[in-house]
Amino acid sequence: MDYVDDLVTLFPELILAALVLVIITTDLFLPRAYKWVLTPLTVAGLILAGAACIVVWDINETVYAGFYVVDDLSVFLKGATVVIGILSTLFAPSYLAARRIPLGEFNTILVTALIGMCVLASSSDLITLFLGLELMTMPSYLLAGLHKTDRYSNEGGLKYFLLGSFASAILLFGIAWVYGLTGTTNLAEIAAALDGQMSGALLVAVGFLTVGGTFKIAAVPFHYWTPDAYQGAPTPITGFLSAGPKLGAFALLIRVFAVALEPLSADWLGIFLVLTVLTMTVGNIVALTQVNVKRMLAYSSIAHTGYIMAGLAAFAATDDEAIAAQGIESVLFYVLGYAVMNIAAFAMVGMLQRDPNRYGGLNSFAGLASRAPWRAGAMAILMLSLTGIPPTVGFFAKLYVLLAAVDAGLAWLAVVIVLNAALAAFYYLRVIVYMYMRDPEAEPATLDSSPFGSVALALSVAGVVLLGIFPGAILGFLEVSAASLF
Amino acid sequence: MTDLPILTLVVFTPLLGVLALLLIPGGNHRAIRWVALLASLVSFGFSLALVGYDPGGAEFQFAEDLPWIEAFGMRYTLGVDGLSAVLVLLTTLLSAVSIFYSWVPITTRVKEYYVALLLLMVGMLGVFVSLDLFLFYVFWEISLIPMYLVIGIWGGPRRIYATVKFVLYTLVGSLLMLVAILAVAIAHGNETGAFTFSYTALRGFAYADTLQALAFVAFFLAFAIKVPMWPLHTWLPDAHVEAPTAGSILLAGVLLKLGGYGFLRFSIPLLPDAAASFAPIIIGLAVIAILYGALVAMVQPDMKKLVAYSSVSHMGFVMLGAFVFNEQGLQGAAFTMISHGITTGALFLLVGIIYDQTHDRQIAHMGGLGARLPHYAAVFGLFTFASIGLPGLSGFVGEFLVILGAFAYNGFVAAATMLVVIASAVYMLWMFQRVFFTVPSDWMRRWWPSLRDMSRNEWIALSPLIVLVVALGVYPGPVLEMLAAPVERIIEAVDGAGLTGFGPLW
Numbered sequence: 001m002d003y004v005d006d007l008v009t010l011f012p013e014l015i016l017a018a019l020v021l022v023i024i025t026t027d028l029f030l031p032r033a034y035k036w037v038l039t040p041l042t043v044a045g046l047i048l049a050g051a052a053c054i055v056v057w058d059i060n061e062t063v064y065a066g067f068y069v070v071d072d073l074s075v076f077l078k079g080a081t082v083v084i085g086i087l088s089t090l091f092a093p094s095y096l097a098a099r100r101i102p103l104g105e106f107n108t109i110l111v112t113a114l115i116g117m118c119v120l121a122s123s124s125d126l127i128t129l130f131l132g133l134e135l136m137t138m139p140s141y142l143l144a145g146l147h148k149t150d151r152y153s154n155e156g157g158l159k160y161f162l163l164g165s166f167a168s169a170i171l172l173f174g175i176a177w178v179y180g181l182t183g184t185t186n187l188a189e190i191a192a193a194l195d196g197q198m199s200g201a202l203l204v205a206v207g208f209l210t211v212g213g214t215f216k217i218a219a220v221p222f223h224y225w226t227p228d229a230y231q232g233a234p235t236p237i238t239g240f241l242s243a244g245p246k247l248g249a250f251a252l253l254i255r256v257f258a259v260a261l262e263p264l265s266a267d268w269l270g271i272f273l274v275l276t277v278l279t280m281t282v283g284n285i286v287a288l289t290q291v292n293v294k295r296m297l298a299y300s301s302i303a304h305t306g307y308i309m310a311g312l313a314a315f316a317a318t319d320d321e322a323i324a325a326q327g328i329e330s331v332l333f334y335v336l337g338y339a340v341m342n343i344a345a346f347a348m349v350g351m352l353q354r355d356p357n358r359y360g361g362l363n364s365f366a367g368l369a370s371r372a373p374w375r376a377g378a379m380a381i382l383m384l385s386l387t388g389i390p391p392t393v394g395f396f397a398k399l400y401v402l403l404a405a406v407d408a409g410l411a412w413l414a415v416v417i418v419l420n421a422a423l424a425a426f427y428y429l430r431v432i433v434y435m436y437m438r439d440p441e442a443e444p445a446t447l448d449s450s451p452f453g454s455v456a457l458a459l460s461v462a463g464v465v466l467l468g469i470f471p472g473a474i475l476g477f478l479e480v481s482a483a484s485l486f
Numbered sequence: 487m488t489d490l491p492i493l494t495l496v497v498f499t500p501l502l503g504v505l506a507l508l509l510i511p512g513g514n515h516r517a518i519r520w521v522a523l524l525a526s527l528v529s530f531g532f533s534l535a536l537v538g539y540d541p542g543g544a545e546f547q548f549a550e551d552l553p554w555i556e557a558f559g560m561r562y563t564l565g566v567d568g569l570s571a572v573l574v575l576l577t578t579l580l581s582a583v584s585i586f587y588s589w590v591p592i593t594t595r596v597k598e599y600y601v602a603l604l605l606l607m608v609g610m611l612g613v614f615v616s617l618d619l620f621l622f623y624v625f626w627e628i629s630l631i632p633m634y635l636v637i638g639i640w641g642g643p644r645r646i647y648a649t650v651k652f653v654l655y656t657l658v659g660s661l662l663m664l665v666a667i668l669a670v671a672i673a674h675g676n677e678t679g680a681f682t683f684s685y686t687a688l689r690g691f692a693y694a695d696t697l698q699a700l701a702f703v704a705f706f707l708a709f710a711i712k713v714p715m716w717p718l719h720t721w722l723p724d725a726h727v728e729a730p731t732a733g734s735i736l737l738a739g740v741l742l743k744l745g746g747y748g749f750l751r752f753s754i755p756l757l758p759d760a761a762a763s764f765a766p767i768i769i770g771l772a773v774i775a776i777l778y779g780a781l782v783a784m785v786q787p788d789m790k791k792l793v794a795y796s797s798v799s800h801m802g803f804v805m806l807g808a809f810v811f812n813e814q815g816l817q818g819a820a821f822t823m824i825s826h827g828i829t830t831g832a833l834f835l836l837v838g839i840i841y842d843q844t845h846d847r848q849i850a851h852m853g854g855l856g857a858r859l860p861h862y863a864a865v866f867g868l869f870t871f872a873s874i875g876l877p878g879l880s881g882f883v884g885e886f887l888v889i890l891g892a893f894a895y896n897g898f899v900a901a902a903t904m905l906v907v908i909a910s911a912v913y914m915l916w917m918f919q920r921v922f923f924t925v926p927s928d929w930m931r932r933w934w935p936s937l938r939d940m941s942r943n944e945w946i947a948l949s950p951l952i953v954l955v956v957a958l959g960v961y962p963g964p965v966l967e968m969l970a971a972p973v974e975r976i977i978e979a980v981d982g983a984g985l986t987g988f989g990p991l992w
Binding site for chain 2: 373384430479
């Protein structure tokens, strides 16, 4: 049976699925004092899944009657998914414990969402794509509202759910139109069926897909759910929400727009350019006015969405395959780098919220450098990375996008990006101002210093710096991954 | 030439110092200070090897070249020519002086302070020795953040405003420069098929006129903000007034030179056509800066602010000399950078000495110090005259050459700048008179008993600068010899250059 043989290609997903079951079962039997075991258990499972990614690297097969593709692009995204999963798992426990949020539920839901991201990354058919999307977003809604006794978390979860399902419906409607127009749901066949001519009906289809897709990445003007959902969610979970579903949604955009709708790239380029510029500018301007770090990071994540979209725009703006590949590579690099620095930055905010009544205001960062020099140093590096100062991963990610944009003839977009980066410097550096240049509050927030969190923080900062100095280490993977699209 | 990677050692010894500092407990101030000083001195020691630069030899010596990010043709390419060799020496010297001078005044967060200064050193030195445009950009940005912290943490009352302004100004310029660097590299790569950021490869390539003009504007913004050129100078007085003394020394002494160096090393040789066409505008701005800086300096009530505005004026000389494109002008520009680094660094240090004792810098609050602090007055006087450009001191050589160059370019420009030399005598001497002669102000009388003349440490910190300011004034020959070849290359690059694509711009 082919279907059984094909299971080998699903190695990472299978391990994750098994991990979900293991966590649920173990959770049942663990006495309360030993619940912490779930964290290393989950991390071990995720590392195993990461190792499985290495096994399926370079397989490049389409399996299950064209519904599922295990190409290098998908494997790269699965690897990134695992990284996101490990960091999220490590950062969460002490924050959740302080609020009596059950750890077992969190780990289960998180890993389920990760499976969704993997399916999304591997989908070669609109049906699988939608399944993966829902498998990713449903757990995300739950995660946002996981703090059941907190009304902000409830509000955030509900908003996320309502607007998210609305967006899913729009996307589904777009999928239906595409099926109606091309007679197929297979992405490659859709591309083949399109002759590059835009028609009125096609415009409707592309429009719905664009709205649905950009809703999921939180592009302006479809971003209104983001700040509330991000602010309401328990802080380490916000880190995951800002990185995980975003990675999944970009995988969706790549699959839909760079594969299925590739023949129409000249047509969707225009709307993407408008959305890109709007997203980064609005995100940054609103972030400037925030005094709550958590909310500021939420808006800044919108701005980063804009930078990442610029990579897709570069893909669409050029006929040269090498340059188009560079656009995709820049998206992949940015999504990974952004995930690492943003999850860690949110986690730092969470560490200052050991007291559940604190909501991550700028003041809680005041004078942190004298109280906790190492953590303040880590946060400073993360902020510099988000600003895009070398030698950090954030800088190189921006550089990659700029390079792709200039190469694709969008030099003006590169200028818009750097002006935005300068704007963003103001609010990121403000955190450093508070940490290093202000005196602590009268009653400074107690700092969470759980060992898991410290390990994860050290790992992410090391990653941010090392990938910033030696990005060459993963550029080879990126090239191969992006090449699987062409 | 030895096989030792001298430039790497010069640039990264301070980083080793940083790592060592991180291991020392924060309370052990004595060890921290010694380690920081040692790191800077070792770096200075390595940089002394650059004295062995052979002016008649290859253009870039002490070269190092390693692959870095091969996918994008970014390489770790280092090398110095005469210009950068001299600036590296200036940087290591002034850094060591600043670190040593800070021993007494800096008492809070000592560890972080020296970490910041040493990182700043890495960034500044890296800029001067990079021959890969991308590497250059990385170091350029690295030099930004430590200064941001130095001003923001150890600065005066309005330090946060000043430091944020400093960073945002600089960042806007430098990010635009990044786009320009990419555009230039891509244009070169598309034409030749070899994608590289190597300075020697990108130089001398005939870029399209539109690209040249736009890229030049981007480079110009980055460098002109750093220099700073009128009207982009407004961050400078704020930053200087709020910065701690060592911050001011390095800001005026080295960071401003990054801008001047950028013009001489990158803007002009990479984009000679645009440089030639924009030169009249830049010369105009430079003349305004020279005049404006001098006039505003005259009315400053604060000693530090006065010296800061005098920097605007002096750096105007640098820009003027750089863009008249003749030998005297360019040599003068480069020499003025060095001389200004020494004199202004020393002046800021001297202002710091009185500020540490009285916590005030108002000229109106001073008076009569010459009688109470004779050594201090003598040294201050020496650097005052050097700043004015008295023959026999280093300031004279550079300014004289620039004015010679300006004469060859246009008599009126030269005449205008000549007048300013008088103005600079006015503001410096007037300040000197009000601070050191006249009768002490009532305010100063309160401090009178507790005033002390220069301490041993202050003498040690200043003595190399005193020696240099006299030596370079009496015998500038060796430095000018180092500068000769780089200047010659710039003149060759712009010879007959000019934008033709869309006609004259004005």
